Amino acid sequence: MRFVLPLLLVLCCLMALLPGCEPKEDLLTTDSSAALEFDRDTIKFDTVFVSVGSVTKRLWVYNRNSRAVKVEEIGIQSRPGITFSLLIDGDASTIVRDITIRGKDSLLVLVRATIDPTPNDEKPFLVENDLRFRTNGNDQQVKVVSYGQNAYFHNGETLKGNMVWKADKPHVIYNYALVDSLSTLTIEPGARIYSHAGAFLVVAGSLRINPNYRPTGELKPDDRNIVRFQGDRREALYTETPGQWGGLEFEASSHDNVIRFTEIKNASFGLLIFNPYNRQPRPKVTVENTVIKNISSAKLAFASDGLALEGAGILGLSGDFSVRNTLLTNCGEFAVWGVQGGVYEFDYCTIANYTPEFRRETPSVLLSDGIKINGVLRPAVAPRFTMRNSIVWSSSFLNEDELIFVNGEQYASNISISNSVLRTKLYTAGPLSQAKNGNILNPVEGPNYLFKSTPSRFRGKMYSYELDTLSPASNKGVPLPGLTIDLLNRPRNPTTPDIGAYERKTP
Template sequence: MRFLLPLLLVLSCLTVLLPGCEPKEDLLTTDSNATLTFSTDTVMFDTVFTSVGSVTKRLWVRNRNPRAVKVEEISIESQPGVTYSLLIDGDAVTTARDKVIRGKDSLLILVRATIDPTPSDEKPFLVDNNLRFRTNGNDQQVKVISYGQNAYFHSSAVLACDAVWKADKPHVIYNYALVNPNCTLTIEPGTRIYSHAGAFLVVKGRLRISPNYRPSGEIKADDRNIVRFQGDRREKEYAELPGQWGGIEFDASSHDNEIRFTEIKNASFGLLIYNPDNRQPRPKVTVENSIIKNISSYSLDFASGGLPLQGAGLLGLSGDFTVRNTLLTNCWEYAIWGAQGSVYELDYCTIANYLSAPAGSTSALIRQTPSVQLSDGIEINGRPRPLASPRFTMRNSIVWAQPRFAADGTGEDELVFSNGERYASNISISTSVLRTKSYTAGPLSQNKNGNILNPVEGPNYLFKSTPPRPRGKMFSYELDTLSPASNKGMPLPGLTTDLLNRSRDPNAPDIGAYERKNP
C-alpha cells in the first residue's frame, strides 16, 4: 500500500502529458469539409459617403466544427476611391494569416471602409468587393458593398405604395426595387436611375415615367429632362456596354404603365412583360418618345417559371405594348420578341438593329436572331403552353439592320412570324420600310399597303450614320438626305411631332422615329 500513492501520482502526471487529454476544441483539423460560417453574406456600407469619410461594420466568423481550424489567410483588396482595413485581434491589417479559431468558437472582424468624399463622375455608385477566407484548401467569400456617391439607394426594396422618385439626386438599385400590386411608382422628368449588376425594377402595380411632361419645343439628345436608366458603372469603358443590369420587368398584375421621354440602355432587357400563364387582363405598357439601346442577355432563368429567355428591347410574354416615336438599336439578340398572345402596336418607330461594339473592343459581333419575332406559342420547362395568337400592327415605322448571320440562310429577314399562317389576319403593316425576303409574296406578304421592302443601300442610305459607315464617333438614326423613308409616311391623327418633339410634315411625314430636319 505504501507504493500505491506514489504510483497514482506518477500516473496522474503522465495522464496530463498525454496528447489525447488536450481539450478537443483545441485540436486542429485539416479536414477540407471543415468550413466557416458567417453572421452575414454581405457587409454593406449603406451610409452616404459624400460627407462621411469612414464607417466600421462587424462580421462574426464562426467555426461550428468540434475541432479548431486554422484560417490560412483573411484578406480584402481596396478599390479606386475606397480603402478597406480589417481589425483582427487588435491589429489593423488588410491581410491576416494563420488565425486559429477554436472548435465551436468565433472570431470578430471589424471591417472599415474609408471613402474618398471628392465627387467624381468616374466613380461608381456601388463598389463591389470580396472579403476572402482560405481554410484547409477552401476559399470562401463575404461580399463587401460600399456606396460611393450621394444618391437614393434602393437595396432589395419594397417601395412605398405611392412612391415618387425625384430628380434631385440619382437613384441606385441593388438586387431589386419592387412596386407592389395596386401601388404606383411615379418617376419625375430628368431622374437618373443606375442599377447594379443583375438588378431589376420589378413592377407588379403601375409605373408612370414623366406622365405630365410636355416639352415646349425641340429637345436635344442630352436634354436634362429625359429620364435615364443605365448600369451603375460610370467608367468610360462601360458607357455603351450591354447586359450590365437586368431591366424593367412588369409582372402579370401590372397595368396601365406609361413610359415617356426615357432612355433605357445597357441592360439584359429593356422592357419585359412576364405573364407566361396568359392571365387576363394582360399587363399593358405604353412607350412614347423613348430610346432603348445596348440590350443583351445570353439567358436569364426566372425562379417563378424556370424559363430561359434571350435578351430583347421589348419582350412580351402575353403582354401588350403600345409604342410611338421610339428608337430601338444595338440589341444583340432581339429588338422585339413577343409570344403567346402578345399585342404590339407601333407607330413612327425605328428599329435600327445595327450592332456596335463598346469603345476599344476588337471582337466581331454576330447576331443570329431577327430584330422582330412573334410566335403564338411558347414552351416552359419543355412543355408547350396553350396557343394564343399575337397581334402586330405597325405604321410609319422602320425595321432594318445590317444582314445578320443565320445558319438557315434567312439572314436578310429582320421580321419573322413563327407559325404566322395561323394568325395572318392579326398582322397589319403599312407605310413602313422592312428588310424581309420571306414576306414579299404569299399569304403574309407585306408587298402592299405602301410598304417599302428591301431598298437598295447605295447612294440612298436610310440613316445619316450607321455601322460600318460612321461619320465621326457617334451613330445617327435620323434619316439621310436621300433616304427612301423621307416623306413616305401617312399622317396619323394625334401624332404630329417626332421623338425629339419636332413637328412632322402634316401631309407627307417621314417614316420612322425622326422627322428629317430641314436645313
C-alpha cells in the same frame, strides 16, 4: 592524384574567405537621387456614389535604377468624408512600410475610395488627395482625384403606396426595387437611375415615367429632362457597354404603365412583361419618345416556371405594348420578341438593329403564338401586330429577314403593316406578303442611305439613326391622328411625314 584532395581543400577555404556575390539588381542603394517613376501622375476615379465605394484603380511603380530600392513608406491619408485603402503585395492598409523593389523592376499598387454623404445633394463634388512614396528620404506624390455624389439607394426594397422618385439625386438599385401590386411609382423628369450588376426594377403595380412632361421645343439627345436608366459603372469604358444590369420587368398584375421621354441602355433586356399563363386583363406598357439600346440579350432563367429565354429590347410573354416615336438599336438577339399572344403596336418607330457589339443571327422582330413552360407546350394564343410609318432594318449580312412571324399563317388577319421600310425576303410574296399598303421592302442602300451614320458607314461609337438627306424613308409616311411630333419633339410634316422615329429637319 595524391595532390588532388589537398588542392580541393585549399580551394574550399579560399572560397569561404571570398565575399558573397549577390545579383546587382538585389543590392540596395541608399542614394537619395534613386527616385521612382509612375505610369501616371494622377489617379482619377469617375463619380463614386457615396457610401458604396469605387472600382479599384491600378498604379504601376517603376524602379529604373540598376540596384534595388527600399520604399520606406507608401501611404494615403483618409479625410473627413472619404476613406482610401491600398492593396500592395496582398496587404490591405492605408500605410505600407519597407517594400523592396528590385533593380529594373516594378510594383503594382491598387487604390480604392469610399465617400461618405455630404449635404451636397445633386451635383458631384470633388475630393483630392495624395498617394505618398518615401524612398531614401526622398518624397514623391501621385495625385488621387475622386468625384463623389449622394444618391437614393434601393436595395431589395418593396415600394408601397404612391411613391415619387425625385430628380434631385440619382437613384441606385441593388438586387431589385419592387413596386407593390397596389402601388404606383412615378419618376420625375430628369431622374437618373443606376442599377448594379444583375439588378432589376420590378413592377407588380403601376410605373409612370414622365407621365405629364410636355417639352416646349426640340430636345437634344442629352436633354436633362429625359429619364435615364443605365448600369452603375461610371467609367468611360462602360458608357455604352451592354449587359451591365437586368432591366424593367412588369409582372402579370401590372397595369397602366407609361414610359415617356426615357432612355434605357446597357441592360440584359429593356422592357419585359412576364405573364406566361396569359392572365387577363393582360399587363400593358405604353412607350413614347424613348430610346432602348445596347441590350445584351443574355439568357434569362425563370426557375419557378421552367423558362429560359434570351432577352430583348422589348420582350412580351402575353403582354401588350403600345410603342410610338421610339428607337431600338444594338440588341444582341431580338429588338422585339413576343410570345403567346399579346398586342404589339408600333407607330413612327425605328428598329435599326445594328449590332456592332454582337454577332447576331436572330431576326430583330420575332412573334410566336406558343410557348413551352416546364417542357409543356401551352395552348397557342395568336398575337396581334400593327406597325405604321416605321422602319425594321439592320446591316446584318447573316440575316435577310429582320421580321419573322412563327406560325404566322394561322393569324395572318392579326398582322397589319403599312407605310413602313422592311428588310425581308420571306414576306415579299405569299400569304404574309408585305409588298403592299405603301410598304418599302429591301431598299438598296447607297447612294440613298437610310440613316445618317451607322456602324456600316462609320466605325466610331456615335451613330445617328436620323434619316439621311436622300433616305428612301423621307416623306413616305401618312399622317396619324394625334401623333404630330417625332422622338425629339420636332413637328411632323402634316401631309407627308417621314417614316421612323425621327422627322428630318428642314433647312
